Amino acid sequence: MAEITASLVKELREKTGAGMMDCKRALGETEGNLEEAVDWLRKKGLAAAAKKAGRVAAEGLVAVATAATAGSVVEVNSETDFVARNDRFQAFATHAAELALTTGGDVEALKQAQFPGTGRTVGDELTNLVATIGENMNLRRAARLSVADGVVASYVHSALAPSLGKIGVLVALESTGDKERLEQLGRQIAMHIAAARPDALDIADVDSSALDRERNVLAEQARASGKPEEIISKMVEGRLRKYYEEVVLLEQTFVIDGENKVRKVVETVAKEIGAPVAVKGFVRFTLGEGIEKDEGDFAAEVAAVRGS
Template sequence: MAEISAALVRELREKTGAGMMDCKKALIETDGNLEEAIDWLRTKGLAAAAKKAGRVAAEGLVGVMTAGNTGTIVEINAETDFVARNDKFQNFVAQATAVALEGKHTIDSLKTAAVGEHETLEAGLTHLIAVIGENMNLRRLTHLAVTNGVVSSYMHSAVVPNLGKIGVLVALESTGDTEKLAELGKKIAMHIAASAPVALQISDVAPSLLEREKNILIEQARASGRPEEIIQKMVEGRVSKFYEEIVLLEQAFVMDSKLKISQVVENTAKEIGAPIKVAGFVRYALGEGIEKEESDFAAEVQAQASGNR
């Protein structure tokens, strides 16, 4: 049996919110497999849905920029939140986002593109690292575009316009009034920032994600002792609820919970007299999926004190 360390138990507790002893038992039951332990806790009703992104660990800025029917979102990381408030870093991220949008760059081609007064983005980052004294890197970028329609953006927790911690782009395909489309796109982008959907429509949900959720729901239903045919109906109902939680078009609109996003789109289409299709969206939360090294400050101070004796 795998050794269950205190660090592993703590990590599971942070990801699920379950009790310490429940986390330890889950890890014992799953031979130390963290993902299986999360599912075990959920099956027993001891944890909420797993936090997909984990703890936000990287700092820096997300930048968004749009121009009519195109848009770009970029993330550039640094070590501390202090850098996000630095004018030089803010200007650099804004310039990099503008260059990425104009040139429709990939992440690799952007690294070699001229940004501001620097010959390449990588040269600019090297200069900033020397000036500010922190490591930095271009982590990711995404473009959205439509043939007819608009790409709208929203920045949550903006430190300056178009730069902040949670950025969203939404692409709407339509021949309708662009002002009305932009207004709708902004509202949907704000909704996405708050609700963090993982798929645009039901057919986009990864089969592996759906299968995992169904297995958990089946085990939960069987624990109730109901007949198998009742269990299947229970699971079908809960899968529908699952879609309402993670699929954008199935989610309840944050500004009017009586309407689904799909209904909000349909209502606006009737208003402007032209069909509207949500062609895509992207949501960047600063540092999502990156684990920051934890340090025990008291232990560090003690170690330094011991070394100075």
């Protein structure tokens, strides 16, 4: 009998969408044979999940949850936007975000958490939804931010329901100052992040490889002007400042007023409330980003069905 390893259980879960305990049981019943275990799960009523597990799920919802000094965001995918409007799917995404306040950004830990009122884990509840609703679904990712003192504010763009939409943003502000004013500032910065799509919090946080690539491009552009190398160096540094204003949150022009840098806005609020304010981090989830969607020819599919 083949050894039933954690990696084998994980592979079966990814292949079928079934719960961990069901996968372990299936592998035990089939002496570790992966394909037979898939069939075993299908015979036990998980056929719907198993059949749909290979479909691309790039629609769905981004959900956020906040609780004083902590906030979480999750992405739950489905095959169609129609399912994102289903009450049960929305309830699942909402509960998953709330549970992520405790489990953090570890998706596997989140899947093992108990789903409220069901006696099932989050992963098993998702499998149950797949079988019930009839589409492949995936709890893709999660993130959590927290501060010792201050607020974690959130913003959801294109909201279908409270805290559920297509873009979800968290912003962590650390300060001993007035929490209501911090919450207001945090939400405004979160709205800015949704629109401006920064890559880094501060200049020091810019990815070194991306910075090197940008510097090389700018240097080649400057050399094309025929200027001396010492002038080229100054040109590159000047253009890099523009680059930082595009990708660094604190260097970007605040979309709310269109004039001041985000850094200046934070400093101004700090003076208002009489306490330092530090932006400790941010998270921006856009639904389906990075998922390779199937752009099949619908007309060709219809013709194929008619001809079959």
